[in-house]
Each structure stands twice: as C-alpha cells, then as structure tokens.
Amino acid sequence: MRAGFPIATKGMVIGLLGGSFDPAHEGHVHITREALKRMNLDQVWWLVTPGNPLKARQPAPMADRLSRAKAVLQGHPRVKVTALEAALGTRLTADTIDRLQAIYPGVRFVWLMGADNLVQFHRWARWRDILRALPVGVLARPGSGVAARMSVAAQSFRVHRVARGEHLGRQKPPAWVFVNLPMTDASSSEIRAEGLWRS
Numbered sequence: 001m002r003a004g005f006p007i008a009t010k011g012m013v014i015g016l017l018g019g020s021f022d023p024a025h026e027g028h029v030h031i032t033r034e035a036l037k038r039m040n041l042d043q044v045w046w047l048v049t050p051g052n053p054l055k056a057r058q059p060a061p062m063a064d065r066l067s068r069a070k071a072v073l074q075g076h077p078r079v080k081v082t083a084l085e086a087a088l089g090t091r092l093t094a095d096t097i098d099r100l101q102a103i104y105p106g107v108r109f110v111w112l113m114g115a116d117n118l119v120q121f122h123r124w125a126r127w128r129d130i131l132r133a134l135p136v137g138v139l140a141r142p143g144s145g146v147a148a149r150m151s152v153a154a155q156s157f158r159v160h161r162v163a164r165g166e167h168l169g170r171q172k173p174p175a176w177v178f179v180n181l182p183m184t185d186a187s188s189s190e191i192r193a194e195g196l197w198r199s
Contacts, residue, residue: 002103004087006045006080010106013169015039015137017112018047018085018093022059024069031139032079034181035112039137039165044112045080046073047096062086094126097133108169111136115148115178122152131157135168136176149178 008014015035021028024046032044048065051058059065062083069081090096093111100109111134113121118138121127130136131153138148148154154161160174168177 002087005084005103006043006082008043008104008107011108012042013040013108013110015041015044015110015112016047016097016100017044018049018096020051020059021046021048021065021069023065024072026072028069029072029076031112031114031181032073032076034179035137035139036078038179039110039168039177041078041110041169043078043080045082045084047082047084050083050086050091092125094124094129094133097130101133109134110169113138115140115144118148118153119144119151122156127153128156131160131174131176134173135171137165137168138176138178140178140180145178145180154178 015032017028017032017035019028028046032046035041036044046069048062048069050062066081066083073079073081084100085091085096088096088099090099097109097111101107111130113136115138124130140148157174157176160176162168162171162175162177165177165179168175
C-alpha cells in the first residue's frame with residue numbers, strides 16, 4: 001500500500017465522493033451519512049480534487065479545503081478525507097477510478113454523486129466508462145430530481161437502474177440507484193457568495 005493512502009481490504013464496499021469541497025459543508029456530511037446507511041458502505045472516501053475541468057473558477061488552496069473538510073466531519077470514523085487525485089496525478093474521474101481499482105484489487109467501489117451532477121454527467125470525460133466500471137449511487141438534492149431522472153445519462157442507462165441501494169456495492173456494473181433524501185440546502189456556492197469562504 002502506498003504511504004498516505006487509506007487502508008482498505010478485499011471485499012470492503014467503499015463509496016467515493018469526489019468534488020472540490022470549496023468549501024466542505026453540512027450538506028456533504030449529510031449525504032455521506034445517508035450513503036453509508038442506505039447503501040451499506042463500509043467507508044466513504046472524500047476525493048478532494050485539485051480542480052474541476054468543467055469549472056473555470058480556481059478553488060481555494062488544497063490545504064485549506066482538506067483542513068475544512070476534516071473539521072466539518074468532526075472525526076467521523078468511517079469517512080476518510082483524501083487528496084488521492086493529486087497523489088495519483090489524475091484529473092478525470094474515469095482515470096482516478098481506473099487507478100484506484102488497480103491499487104485496491106478486490107475492493108468494491110461505488111461512485112457517489114448528487115442528483116445535480118447526474119444532470120450534466122454526460123459532459124464528463126468517459127462518463128459511460130465510469131458507469132461501466134463501478135456502481136453509481138445518486139443522492140437527490142433539492143430541486144434536481146426530475147431533471148436528473150430525465151438526464152442523458154439516466155436515460156441511456158435506464159435499464160441498469162436498481163430500485164434500492166442496500167446491495168448496490170455488490171451489483172455488477174453498470175448499476176445505479178437514485179435515492180431521495182431529506183436534504184439540507186447547504187451549498188458551497190452560497191457559502192462563497194455570502195463571504196463565508198474565500199477561494
């Protein structure tokens with residue numbers, strides 16, 4: 001195992017929640033807790049990204065975002081805050097997944113995303129490869145449920161949607177689930193707009 005990488009053993013089911021976390025907030029914590037519970041995950045790894053290829057704005061320094069993410073989580077024992085993409089030198093989600101699956105053979109990864117990301121998922125590089133590489137858990141966020149279910153990705157892979165998330169990590173991909181959650185309205189863009197976080 002590489003120094004500084006989280007420890008995971010064969011057979012574990014680990015959710016991957018990627019994002020700039022600029023800044024991390026209670027909404028991220030909420031969907032993480034719900035994913036752990038509703039998808040029977042052993043752990044969730046937050047993949048704090050160096051940058052988002054779909055966003056022009058540069059995020060706050062990585063060290064600040066990692067520190068804030070750890071503080072917001074308050075030491076949750078089953079959630080790991082990581083800078084794995086920076087360590088791996090990957091910028092695209094599909095590449096990160098390929099590398100993690102090679103480094104952690106036998107670990108069952110599940111990609112986690114908010115429903116707002118599913119709406120524009122077809123704009124991600126190699127998005128079909130992502131859906132074919134690992135199960136995907138989509139967590140409903142306020143106001144994005146209908147658009148997410150009608151998205152290009154959801155329609156393209158509609159026959160692979162499963163009804164419940166409890167066994168998602170044991171499903172052979174492609175497999176994805178849409179989970180409606182009682183959501184908090186916290187958003188990174190609103191926190192920045194209110195001047196509570198500086199990039």
